[in-house]
Each structure stands twice: as structure tokens, then as C-alpha cells.
Amino acid sequence: MKRIGVLTSGGDAPGMNAAIRAVVRTGLSQGWEVMGIRNGYSGLCNNNMAAMGARDVSGIIQHGGTALGSARCHEFLTEEGRRKALHNLEERAVEALVIIGGNGSQTGAHALSQMGFPVVGVASTIDNDLYGSEITIGVDTALDVALVAIDQLKVTASSHHRAFIVEVMGRDCGYLALVTGITGGAEYIVIPEFEIDAEDVVNAIRLAYERGKAHALIIVAEGARYNARGLENYFAKHHADTGFDLRITTLGHVQRGGTPGAFDRLLATRLGAAATEYIAQGKFGVLAGLTRGQITPTPLAEVVTGEKPLDLNLLRLSEVLNTQ
Numbered sequence: 540m541k542r543i544g545v546l547t548s549g550g551d552a553p554g555m556n557a558a559i560r561a562v563v564r565t566g567l568s569q570g571w572e573v574m575g576i577r578n579g580y581s582g583l584c585n586n587n588m589a590a591m592g593a594r595d596v597s598g599i600i601q602h603g604g605t606a607l608g609s610a611r612c613h614e615f616l617t618e619e620g621r622r623k624a625l626h627n628l629e630e631r632a633v634e635a636l637v638i639i640g641g642n643g644s645q646t647g648a649h650a651l652s653q654m655g656f657p658v659v660g661v662a663s664t665i666d667n668d669l670y671g672s673e674i675t676i677g678v679d680t681a682l683d684v685a686l687v688a689i690d691q692l693k694v695t696a697s698s699h700h701r702a703f704i705v706e707v708m709g710r711d712c713g714y715l716a717l718v719t720g721i722t723g724g725a726e727y728i729v730i731p732e733f734e735i736d737a738e739d740v741v742n743a744i745r746l747a748y749e750r751g752k753a754h755a756l757i758i759v760a761e762g763a764r765y766n767a768r769g770l771e772n773y774f775a776k777h778h779a780d781t782g783f784d785l786r787i788t789t790l791g792h793v794q795r796g797g798t799p800g801a802f803d804r805l806l807a808t809r810l811g812a813a814a815t816e817y818i819a820q821g822k823f824g825v826l827a828g829l830t831r832g833q834i835t836p837t838p839l840a841e842v843v844t845g846e847k848p849l850d851l852n853l854l855r856l857s858e859v860l861n862t863q
């Protein structure tokens with residue numbers, strides 16, 4: 540092995556830079572050249588890559604986002620696009636790839652692997668919905684960003700005796716909403732995995748008002764049927780009167796742009812280094828993830844088909860705590 544490549548793909552996540560840094564420096568320590576591929580799979584299709592030295596990754600560990608850029612690349616979804624990518628890799632003599640990203644990115648990694656190219660994935664997405672890693676790069680920081688916003692909203696909500704619907708990210712997975720709701724002290728949490736009756740939300744908020752609470756907080760995942768817009772429409776349509784005045788805040792991409800905390804920097808460093816070591820060991824077609832505190836390889840074939848269920852006990856716990 541003389542030359543490997545690294546790319547970040549899909550939604551950026553705080554800690555991706557720490558992972559890039561670990562891949563580059565662990566690769567250099569093996570005596571390899573490390574190519575940084577720009578803008579995810581689109582850089583592979585467009586042959587946009589350059590060698591990275593140890594100093595190229597200086598001063599990036601503390602920054603959110605990804606120094607390599609990321610993209611959601613439609614061309615790579617086609618057989619032709621993937622063939623173009625493989626051709627470019629061959630032309631640049633890149634012998635193996637580290638792919639840092641979430642579900643879509645690891646599906647792309649699996650496709651390359653099935654075409655015979657040596658790849659290793661690194662588990663990174665703020666959604667925490669990737670099979671093969673109990674927690675992924677960026678989740679911890681995204682939760683902290685959401686909590687800062689929620690703590691501040693609670694201040695103004697209390698002053699005005701208002702209820703706030705706060706929408707957090709999570710297209711298909713309610714992990715961010717669930718944990719933000721519990722740790723932010725929400726009165727109600729709405730996640731895609733659990734069907735609710737919107738009238739229950741209205742009742743929960745009304746009861747909170749009647750119990751003398753100064754404010755009420757409803758955390759919803761963007762992918763839930765009753766996300767911020769869905770619930771707002773329901774409240775309006777049914778002239779829901781809870782006692783509280785209602786306001787809506789959508790946190791959106793703010794959660795992705797945080798400064799990575801110690802947890803994400805360490806996780807990303809360990810996963811990036813492990814992925815590079817798997818390449819040195821000839822262990823390809825796997826995802827480097829965290830299982831019970833240990834860094835473990837999981838076959839990409841399992842990653843792309845496996846499901847990672849939410850612990851719905853947390854939802855029940857939240858209900859117990861917030862109906863008092």
C-alpha cells in the first residue's frame with residue numbers, strides 16, 4: 540500500500556475534521572501518501588483530490604464542519620458515476636479509501652466495496668441512526684447546541700408564560716429529539732418512530748398550565764408527522780387553547796455547525812485512526828464504529844441493512860418526569 544484517500548460525505552458533523560486529521564496522520568505514520576478528496580463523492584467523480592501532509596491538518600481539530608467539504612452527489616448514485624469514480628482512483632493510484640459519513644455515505648462505500656475497491660467507513664452523522672456504532676461523530680455536539688438554544692428559549696418562555704414548539708433535526712430518526720427533550724426538560728416529545736395523537740399534546744400542555752408551570756416545551760423531530768409545521772397547523776385548525784401563548788422555533792442546520800466538544804473530538808480521532816489501521820491490516824468493507832466503549836469493525840453489508848432502534852424507555856421516562 541502506497542497511497543490511500545479520505546473523503547467526508549453527506550451532512551457535515553462536528554468532529555469530522557478530527558477524523559480527517561487522524562486518518563491523514565495515521566496514514567503518514569504507516570509511510571503512505573494520503574489524498575484528500577474534495578466535496579465527498581463528487582470529488583471522486585470529478586477527480587478533485589490532492590495529497591495532504593501533516594501540516595495540512597494542523598489547527599482543524601477544534602473546528603466544526605469539514606475541511607474537505609461535503610456534498611450529496613447524485614452522479615455517484617448511478618452505475619456510470621461510480622465507474623467514473625473508480626477510474627479516477629485508479630488513475631491517481633489511490634489503493635484504498637476511508638469514507639467518513641452516515642447512512643447514505645456508507646451505502647456508497649458498500650457499493651464501491653462490492654465493485655471490488657478496498658474501503659473502510661467511519662461512523663459520522665448527527666442523527667445517530669447508523670447501524671454499527673452506538674453513537675456517531677457529531678451527535679454529542681449537536682445535542683449540546685440544541686440544549687443551549689432550548690435553555691435560552693425557556694428563559695423567555697417563562698417571562699411570557701408561553702409554550703414553545705422546538706423542531707430539531709432528524710429526518711428518519713428521533714434520537715436528537717428524544718435526548719434533547721429529556722435533557723431539556725420538555726413537556727412533550729414527538730418522534731417519527733412513535734405515532735401520536737396531536738390532541739394528547741394539546742392536553743399535556745393544558746395540564747402543564749393548570750399545574751402552574753411558567754412555560755411549556757414541546758420538542759419535535761423534523762421527520763415526525765407532527766413536526767413544527769404539522770403541530771402548528773393542528774393547534775390552529777382546532778383553536779387549541781392550552782392557557783399558554785404558542786411560539787415556534789426551528790433549530791435546523793444550527794445544530795450541525797457547532798464547535799466539536801471533547802467527546803466528538805476523541806471519538807472521531809479514535810475512529811479515524813482505527814479505520815486507517817484496518818486498511819493496514821487488510822480489513823476492508825467494514826465500518827469503524829463504537830460498541831460498548833470499544834472501537835469495532837462492522838461489515839458494511841450489515842451496516843446498510845441493519846436497523847438501530849431507539850430506546851423507547853426514554854420516552855416513557857420523559858413522560859413520568861414531565862407529568863408532575
Ligand code: F6P
Nearest residue numbers: 550641664665666708709710795
Ligand atoms: O443527516 C443529517 C441531517 O442533518 C438530517 O438531520 C437532516 O434531515 C439532513 O441532514 C438535512 O440535509 P441537508 O443538509 O442536505 O439539508
